[in-house]
Amino acid sequence: MPFAPELRTHSQKVCSLYKAACRLIESYYVAKYCIRYHQVILRNEFDKNKCVCDPQEQRRLLWSGESEVFMHKNPIPSAKFAKSLGLAAGVAHGRVVEPPDWVLDYWHPLEKAQYPEYFRKRECRKCEYIRKWNSGTLY
Numbered sequence: 001m002p003f004a005p006e007l008r009t010h011s012q013k014v015c016s017l018y019k020a021a022c023r024l025i026e027s028y029y030v031a032k033y034c035i036r037y038h039q040v041i042l043r044n045e046f047d048k049n050k051c052v053c054d055p056q057e058q059r060r061l062l063w064s065g066e067s068e069v070f071m072h073k074n075p076i077p078s079a080k081f082a083k084s085l086g087l088a089a090g091v092a093h094g095r096v097v098e099p100p101d102w103v104l105d106y107w108h109p110l111e112k113a114q115y116p117e118y119f120r121k122r123e124c125r126k127c128e129y130i131r132k133w134n135s136g137t138l139y
Helices: 010-028 032-048 055-071 101-106 116-135
Strands: none
Touching (some): 010 032, 010 055
């Protein structure tokens, strides 16, 4: 549901804001006790406003929290997750490279002979794909 923000409830938005703010704190501090100290202060700020009942005030608080997180965003975020993408790419991003299918066409016949059933099915599927491509019914 990350591509449908209008379908998220207010409480879901507040939870994701809290998580983003916690990740922001983790990106600025290294020592665990500093991180925990600032996260406790952050939690206290969220708890102060959890009893607000006015929808306009709730939206205003959410907007101000999101803008504050945006304004304090770390320009060089640390990579926390192994397979994360982007500027803070994780240590395992792109580690396992899947070779494209055409590489199998260049295998030696002795290598192909080790997997006869697989290559027999593969040749049938390639012929079927080429036939569909030529007839224009592939897509």
